[in-house]
Amino acid sequence: MHLQFHIQAEDPGSRARRGVFVTPHGCVDTPAFMTVGTRASVTGLTPADLVEVGTQVVLGNTYHLMLRPGVEVFERVGGIHRFMGWGGPMLTDSGGYQIFSLSEDRVISEKGARFRSYTDRRMHMLSPEKSIAVQTAIGADIMMVLDVCVDARSDLETTRAAMDRTHRWALRSLAARRDTRRRCLRSCRGGIFPELRRASAEFLTGHPFDGFAIGGLAVGDTRAEREEVTHMAAELLPADRPRYLMGVGTPPDLLHAMLAGVDMFDCILPTNLGWQGTAFTSTGRVKLTRGFNAGEDRPLDAGCSCATCRTWTRAYIHHLFRCGEALGPRLLAMHNLHHYNALMVESRAAIAAGCFAAYAREKLERIDRHEHSDRRIGAAA
Structure with a gap:
C-alpha cells in the first residue's frame, strides 16, 4: 500500500497543490518544509522549540546516525523518537550525498559505498540493503533509498552510469524493506539532462515506491538549470504520491518548486545561515x-x-x-x-x-x- 496521500486542492493558475499524508507519528500538511536535524538534533533547538516554530517533520541522516550514536543505541532505546524526544514524523536521508562528499575517503562499487568514518577512521560498507536496515533501526517513518550522487556538471555518460546504478540500488532497497509501515521514497536522478530525467522517472514510477523525490540538484547546477529540471521532473512524477525536492533551498526556490507541483522540501539554510x-x-x-x-x-x-x-x-x-x-x-x-x-x-x-x-x-x-x-x-x- 502506498503512503496515504490525499490532494485537497489544486491551484488553477499553476501546478501547485495542497494535500496531506499520514505517518505513524501524525499527519503532514503539504506543501511542507522539513527541518533538518542531521544528528538527531536541530542545532541549539529543543523539540518544544520545533513545535513552536511550526515544524511538522524532522529529517535525520543515515550516514551520520549509523556512525554516531550507532544502530545499537536506537535498538536499545526503541528508535529515534524516544532518543531525541520528538513525537512527530521523521524522515531519514540515505546518506548518499554525504558519501559523495568524501571524495578522498570512499569507493563506490555495485555492492555499495565503502568509506572511512570521520569518527574513528575505520572503514564501513553502506549497501542499499544496509541503508534500509539502518533506517529501520533508527525508526524513520519515511526512508530514502541509497543513491549515487554526482556533481550536476558531470558529463552525460558519468551521469547516466550513476543513474543506472541508482536504479539497481533502488530495487534492492525496495526488496530489503521488511516493515511496510516504513514508507520508502525513491529519488529521480539524471542531472541536468532532460532525456535522463525522463528515463529515470519512467523507470522508477514503474515500481511500488511510496513517493518520489527530485534529487541531484544544488550540487553545481545554476539556479536556471535547477528551476528547469524541477518543473520538468515534477510533471513526470505521479500525481497521487508526494513529490519531494531534496536539499533545496531559498524561499524563492521553494515558491518556484511549489508552482511546479512539488509537495515536500528540506534545506539546511534556515538554521545554518x-x-x-x-x-x-x-x-x-x-x-x-x-x-x-x-x-x-x-x-x-x-x-x-x-x-x-x-x-x-x-x-x-x-x-x-x-x-x-x-x-x-x-x-x-x-x-x-x-x-x-x-x-x-x-x-x-x-x-x-x-x-x-x-x-x-x-x-x-x-x-x-x-x-x-x-x-x-x-x-x-
Whole structure:
C-alpha cells in the first residue's frame, strides 16, 4: 500500500497543490518544509522549540546516525523518537550525498559505498540493503533509498552510469524493506539532462515506491538549470504520491518548486545561515552582524509573529552576535524556521483559495531581488 496521500486542492493558475499524508507519528500538511536535524538534533533547538516554530517533520541522516550514536543505541532505546524526544514524523536521508562528499575517503562499487568514518577512521560498507536496515533501526517513518550522487556538471555518460546504478540500488532497497509501515521514497536522478530525467522517472514510477523525490540538484547546477529540471521532473512524477525536492533551498526556490507541483522540501539554510547571523524576512535577507544594526531599535521583521520578532530588536540580536552569545544564533534559527513554515502555511491557504500563482508572483517580487546580491541585501536591510 502506498503512503496515504490525499490532494485537497489544486491551484488553477499553476501546478501547485495542497494535500496531506499520514505517518505513524501524525499527519503532514503539504506543501511542507522539513527541518533538518542531521544528528538527531536541530542545532541549539529543543523539540518544544520545533513545535513552536511550526515544524511538522524532522529529517535525520543515515550516514551520520549509523556512525554516531550507532544502530545499537536506537535498538536499545526503541528508535529515534524516544532518543531525541520528538513525537512527530521523521524522515531519514540515505546518506548518499554525504558519501559523495568524501571524495578522498570512499569507493563506490555495485555492492555499495565503502568509506572511512570521520569518527574513528575505520572503514564501513553502506549497501542499499544496509541503508534500509539502518533506517529501520533508527525508526524513520519515511526512508530514502541509497543513491549515487554526482556533481550536476558531470558529463552525460558519468551521469547516466550513476543513474543506472541508482536504479539497481533502488530495487534492492525496495526488496530489503521488511516493515511496510516504513514508507520508502525513491529519488529521480539524471542531472541536468532532460532525456535522463525522463528515463529515470519512467523507470522508477514503474515500481511500488511510496513517493518520489527530485534529487541531484544544488550540487553545481545554476539556479536556471535547477528551476528547469524541477518543473520538468515534477510533471513526470505521479500525481497521487508526494513529490519531494531534496536539499533545496531559498524561499524563492521553494515558491518556484511549489508552482511546479512539488509537495515536500528540506534545506539546511534556515538554521545554518541563522547561526552565521543571517535572517530571512518578508523583504529579503538581513545580515545582523553588520555594524549599522547596533542602532536599529526595531524588530527583525515587523510582519513576523515569531517570539524573536515579538520580543527583541535588531540591535539586541546584533549585540548577542558581537559578544559571541549562543542566544543570538538560537533566536535567528528559530525565526528562520518560523519564516519558512509561515511561507508553507500561507502557500497552502493561497492554493486552497485558488490564488497561489498570483501570491507567488507578488512574494517573489518582494524578496527575490534580495537573494543574490550582498550589496542589495545590505541596502534592503
